[in-house]
Amino acid sequence: MTIGLQRLLAARGAVLPGADAGEEAVRAPRVRNAVLFGSLALLTTVFALLDVRNGEDLRLMPLLVVVPALVSVFGTIRQTAAVSVLIMLVVTASHLSTGGSRGDVLTGIAFTVLACCLGIGACVLRIRHATQIARLRSAAVALQRQILRPLPILTDQVLAHGIYTPIEEDRLVGGDIYEVVQSPYGTRVIIGDVQGKGVAAIGAGFAVLGAFREAAIREPALTGAVDALEDAVARHNMFSAQTGETERFVTALVLGFDGSDRVEAVNCGHLPPRLLHEGVARAVSLRHTSVPLGMAELSHEGRVAERLAFPPGATLLLITDGVTEARDASGAFYPLDARLGGWAERAPYDLLTALDADLDDFSGGVRRDDIAALALRRTVADGPGRTGAAEHGARRAAEAFGGR
Template sequence: MGLRRPGAARRPQLPGTDPGGTAEGTSRIGSRALTLWLLLLTVAVVLLDALTGNDLPLIPLLVVLPALASVFCTVRQTTAVALWVMLVVVGSRIASTGAFWDVVFLLGFTGVASALGVVACAARIRHATEVARLRSAAVALQRQILRPLPIVTRQVCAHGLYEPIEEDRFVGGDIYEVVQSSHGTRVIIGDVQGKGLPAIGVGFAALGAFREAAVREPELTAVADAVEDAVVRHNAFSAETGEEERFVTALLLCFDGDDRAQAVNCGHLPPRLLHDGVASAVTLHRTSVPLGMADLGGEARVAERVGFPRGAALLVCTDGVTEARDAAGGFYPLDERLGRWAGREPEQVLAALQTDLQSFSGGVRRDDVAVLVLSRPQEGESVPAALPGPDERSGPG
């Protein structure tokens, strides 16, 4: 299934530019269709104008055509429409018996209105291009923060679903990452307190620390401590700039090819095990405080072992799933619904969950949604090599 994210799989095309890169923009209506509609409307207006006579002149109504064309067409097409309208108006008034200044006023008004239509079209395309460039930059930034899914390593294949609460953004306050290392595959899924750009900044700091520590540290608890330090440092910087300090609830997992995985829970939701057609919540007995709040906990974080038998999958998610509400205010029954799909493939589970969650909440989301389904890679799937740790990079002394 992979990550549900517009523009993640291909380079986004900028509105206002055609595939060949021309500067005049793309049209929502083809040239042939535009010509046909232009002729039909012109004939209709001219005939009605002839029928009504001088008592009710309708030719001036043609000035709306350049304005309409500026919304849907390119600058070249809009200019052609404007010139056509001027030609029709001038041609219809050459033999006019009306007052001289009435004809001059009509021609002047038509010229000004047509010119404004062309200017409006150029401004629309320029604005759309600027917005598209900003969205393209957001896509590039998003690809640095959250990698597209699925991600395949030696030990696991991670399929996922990611839906920020703000649809015009590609990244929200939820984070995830999957790193292949010489110590196994390390996975993190987390939820940053709050929303908006400050939350994204904290999430980026946590992800950067996790990517380095996942390769460097042999113990999963040490990876969690490294991410903790990064969040604390980011909070210290935020305090200096007047921003609110934030914490991150997170679940860290490590897969080394065994039938059990390691887990360090930092105030996050426990995983769900999908095995033999049954879905069950995994009980974690040692849940520590969220990342960024270790000074309040007083206890060192502890790694626990969780079952990961052959043919099983672990589903991890953020509270955007479990805290979704229906029209009556009831919470989403995740465990009950997962029981219906436990025997399906990871992509099918995610598709069913996405559809059901949308239907349950009536399309109203109150929080970001992030879900990972972690299973063993299938035969034939390409597996990247492990990133070198500090010892491998340093070489012989």
């Protein structure tokens, strides 16, 4: 951890990793074990008292054989094994103390041992499956992070701050993408969302990013770069169909910055950007929104580039639908535009910090989709302090979001 990041976290009241974190890591398993075995002791005592009260009419102690199966659902292998041993001892003692025929006693003990062994086996299988899923998730997320460039990114025309949080569910990861490329024609930016989730979605996203990195430098016109992206998705879908994979489309917003107070935009079925300037935040109205990448053959209209105002000091916010479709406990969608109004005067770094924290608070920490957001601001014109200011902003964002 860098000194700058330590100071940043300390200033924000965060708990730094160290002795306190280590104590919590050690204390948590002990607390869980104490709760588990305390509950088991209480349950055993209650059943024993009920057995004494009921006599031979209704014996409840043998029912404790279901406890290892319950513990195997949420406990560790060690916890399940410990509980199983205790249950075998308690139930066996109960069978021996109540008497009965030798055959009945041996049958009861054998059933108890079998039930406890099945509970341990179920726990082993559950943890093995969970470990395999965790490894797949980790590998997929690592692959996705290698494909996407770390933020922030500084070019001659813009400074791009951003946040990116991949979803990690059983279907692995989502397919949000972004890229910022310095080209002979200015800076070109893409943010997009691949249909579906999983490694196949990452493959489609990689196809788009690879095509964009090449076309952004090669194509003089922004629409030419977008046509190259369309061809890349079409080729990817063709190969996917040959291998039995699902064909996918990609929503994307492609922008071109040439250093003027206007920005060129081609929208391929993506969410419109938000412009924050002079204390006002608003969605930018785009007159031409074409079909997503990979679906051009369904439309008879070519893609059109339009120019949008991007005055000095303004921030252009690009997002994916993981932001607008985040939900709270009641199922309500995240009110992005209402929240942006209160952050309209913030710098890009502070804007994204507030957005990320508010999303986490709104959703209760439950993320159902990838979340990607880019905050773009024009690079200050050449002059004293230009490089220092840009590098300072980049360092702040790198410290705060570099590990995400």
